[in-house]
Amino acid sequence: MFIPLICLTLMFSNCKNYYDSPSYITIHNQSDNDIYLCLLFTNWEGECTLDRGGSTLKKNSIFEWQPFGFSIERSLRGGGILEFYFVNPNHYNEHHVFYACNLITVKNEILMHYRLTLEDLQRMNWMIVYPPEEPVIIPPEE
Numbered sequence: 001m002f003i004p005l006i007c008l009t010l011m012f013s014n015c016k017n018y019y020d021s022p023s024y025i026t027i028h029n030q031s032d033n034d035i036y037l038c039l040l041f042t043n044w045e046g047e048c049t050l051d052r053g054g055s056t057l058k059k060n061s062i063f064e065w066q067p068f069g070f071s072i073e074r075s076l077r078g079g080g081i082l083e084f085y086f087v088n089p090n091h092y093n094e095h096h097v098f099y100a101c102n103l104i105t106v107k108n109e110i111l112m113h114y115r116l117t118l119e120d121l122q123r124m125n126w127m128i129v130y131p132p133e134e135p136v137i138i139p140p141e142e
Contacts, residue, residue, distance in 0.1 A: 022072055024064045026127045029057040035111060035130065036087040037065065040104070047098035050085055050108050057086075057130075072126075076118040086112040086130055 029035055037055035042048050057063050067082055068075040076082060091109035093099065099107055112130060 022126050023068070023070055024066045024126075025072070025121065027057060027063045027065055028127065028129045029059060029061050029063065030129060031131055032059050034058050034089055036089050036092055037063075038085045038087050038092075038108075040083065040085070041098075042101065043098045045098070046101070048101035048104055049096065049098045050087060050093055050104065051096070052087070052092070056089065072121065073118060076121075080118070082114070082116045082121070084114050085110050086114075 027037070035057045036050075036052040037057055038050040038052045040048060041051050055063070055065065067084070072082070085108070088109035088111055093104075093107035104110070112132070114128070116124075
């Protein structure tokens, strides 16, 4: 009777508790301009659009973003990448209109493009500062 209980206790004590890991990233827009936080979407025809999902980062403000709605660590485990863009609101593609993916920089003025791993976010202490205080190196796409 006690042996199964002990086994279960030991098994779960070694499990990573993802409920204790951060679920949001703090973004500090230090610029004098509002910016859009956008994600890239591809439709079934292979065309792209950047969608801001309602996220406007006001000038000189701090925004707490939940990219997954739950543990970021759990979402990015195993080599996952969090990819997003900061875009000038005055040069942003038409909402919900898809176009050839190679036109992303024509349809949008991309201020920054991020491709971050879990390790990148941990190193940055879960905070992204725009404009960056130090150069950001974007890893090449695989």
